[in-house]
Amino acid sequence: MITEYLFYLLSFLALMFASMVVLTKNPIHSVLYLVLTFFAIAGHYVLLNAQFLAAVHIIVYAGAIMVLFLFVIMLLNLNKETEAHKSIWLKGSAVVASGSLMVVLVGALKGAETIQTTNTFNANIGLIENLGMTLFNEFLLPFELASILLLAAMVGAVMLGKKSIK
Amino acid sequence: MELNFLIYKVILVLIVFSITLLVATYSTYAERKIAAFLQDRIGPDRAGPFGILQPLADAVKMFMKEEMIPSVSNKILFIIGPGLCMLTACMTGVIIPWGKSINIGGVDYPMQIADVNIGILYLFGVLSLGVYGIMIGGWASNNKYSLLGAIRASSQMISYEVAMGISIIALVMTTGTLSTGEIAAQQTSWHWNVLYQPLGCLIFIICAFAETNRAPFDLPECETELVGGYHTEYSSMKLGLFLFAEYINMFISSAVISTFYFGGYNMPLIGRWVHDPNWLAILGFVFLFMKIVGFIFFFMWVRWTLPRFRYDQLMNLGWKVLIPLSILNMVLTGTWMMRHEIMAYFSK
Numbered sequence: 001m002i003t004e005y006l007f008y009l010l011s012f013l014a015l016m017f018a019s020m021v022v023l024t025k026n027p028i029h030s031v032l033y034l035v036l037t038f039f040a041i042a043g044h045y046v047l048l049n050a051q052f053l054a055a056v057h058i059i060v061y062a063g064a065i066m067v068l069f070l071f072v073i074m075l076l077n078l079n080k081e082t083e084a085h086k087s088i089w090l091k092g093s094a095v096v097a098s099g100s101l102m103v104v105l106v107g108a109l110k111g112a113e114t115i116q117t118t119n120t121f122n123a124n125i126g127l128i129e130n131l132g133m134t135l136f137n138e139f140l141l142p143f144e145l146a147s148i149l150l151l152a153a154m155v156g157a158v159m160l161g162k163k164s165i166k
Numbered sequence: 167m168e169l170n171f172l173i174y175k176v177i178l179v180l181i182v183f184s185i186t187l188l189v190a191t192y193s194t195y196a197e198r199k200i201a202a203f204l205q206d207r208i209g210p211d212r213a214g215p216f217g218i219l220q221p222l223a224d225a226v227k228m229f230m231k232e233e234m235i236p237s238v239s240n241k242i243l244f245i246i247g248p249g250l251c252m253l254t255a256c257m258t259g260v261i262i263p264w265g266k267s268i269n270i271g272g273v274d275y276p277m278q279i280a281d282v283n284i285g286i287l288y289l290f291g292v293l294s295l296g297v298y299g300i301m302i303g304g305w306a307s308n309n310k311y312s313l314l315g316a317i318r319a320s321s322q323m324i325s326y327e328v329a330m331g332i333s334i335i336a337l338v339m340t341t342g343t344l345s346t347g348e349i350a351a352q353q354t355s356w357h358w359n360v361l362y363q364p365l366g367c368l369i370f371i372i373c374a375f376a377e378t379n380r381a382p383f384d385l386p387e388c389e390t391e392l393v394g395g396y397h398t399e400y401s402s403m404k405l406g407l408f409l410f411a412e413y414i415n416m417f418i419s420s421a422v423i424s425t426f427y428f429g430g431y432n433m434p435l436i437g438r439w440v441h442d443p444n445w446l447a448i449l450g451f452v453f454l455f456m457k458i459v460g461f462i463f464f465f466m467w468v469r470w471t472l473p474r475f476r477y478d479q480l481m482n483l484g485w486k487v488l489i490p491l492s493i494l495n496m497v498l499t500g501t502w503m504m505r506h507e508i509m510a511y512f513s514k
Contacts, residue, residue, distance in 0.1 A: 063294025
């Protein structure tokens, strides 16, 4: 019962913060609202008993990526004067395009049915022991491929960070 | 039962919170006294006997000073900054096992607020959020020096988090758990993790110094280069909270180092003389505190002994020395743990 209330509370918070990201004028405020959105989503992970995912979500997104965003935006010092002015035609076409996307989404979701899952759900699948066993047995190849992708990104970042490339 | 449990947890949280604040308060006094001792002075001795009321006098001074918020600053974020610093500093105490559980009337009362099975990850999550208080405070001041100080502080913390994380991975490999309660429980008698992970322990302690912005890594505060630091524009108790958060971080780091590497609440040979489990639990709490006080003294001893780094030296040490060393430590640990399999493979 209490988890249901928590779910609605967290969903409300997540949606509110997510819309605040778009609605605030100040880019720093947008970043901070996005961090709060990540917290609400991490709360959802905890409700699903996926504590590992929640912790990693906070560490990676709120703790690392958003800090770098904040760095860049703070150093650029964006404010109203430096904001690029868009023409009225651009604004109008953006409204039309996103409005029709919303119509499509509403139309698609209206026809959708709720699917009853047939296979039984293991409530402890999100705990770290089970997650590790699954990752290193069933999904070993995709996991290793993802690690190679990360390694390549890391090498690329180091190359870009070098002062002079011979 | 459910209600009792809830009341017990609330009381435990309050106790841990007040102990944290008390120890941090008296750390400021200890810092002055130790600095005085190392510099052959007397130190504060006016307020009360031996100056033990000095922290109270400091607090009154901080609260009574004029409060100034710069008119060009972002007011809400300016106020949130120091609050966030204090919040993240206090949050880590939740996962530290302060002692074994005490048995009263057949019910076990554990001395750990939450033994979550991802304790170490929780620790890192909170640690990585610690950057926000400083960055928000520094940016909201709308002052170039504050911003530079904030960026210095946060890039230092981010850099040393990496080495800290990798050194902890080796610890997780040997202990086989992410729960802080279990890590403390495994280190009975002389099985302290520092004996199994000496290099990892050294890296962790160095990174803890950098994470708490303590000397010799206190680069975010620099009068000659940055006027003050990320808290240049702060006055009164808001400045006090920023400085106080540093002492809380120092206390919590000492507790974490003692728990992870120095046996936590365990003390060798004590089981020979004391047999009652409740007394053992209370003694364990006392032992943990002795270790914590020892580490706080170590933090201060280093501060008043070593000269500080230059900023590029700090970055070089973090990225080019500590991270490769911690990766080496991880590889060596893995090789040692798999030695039987490796030997079997080559002797085939």
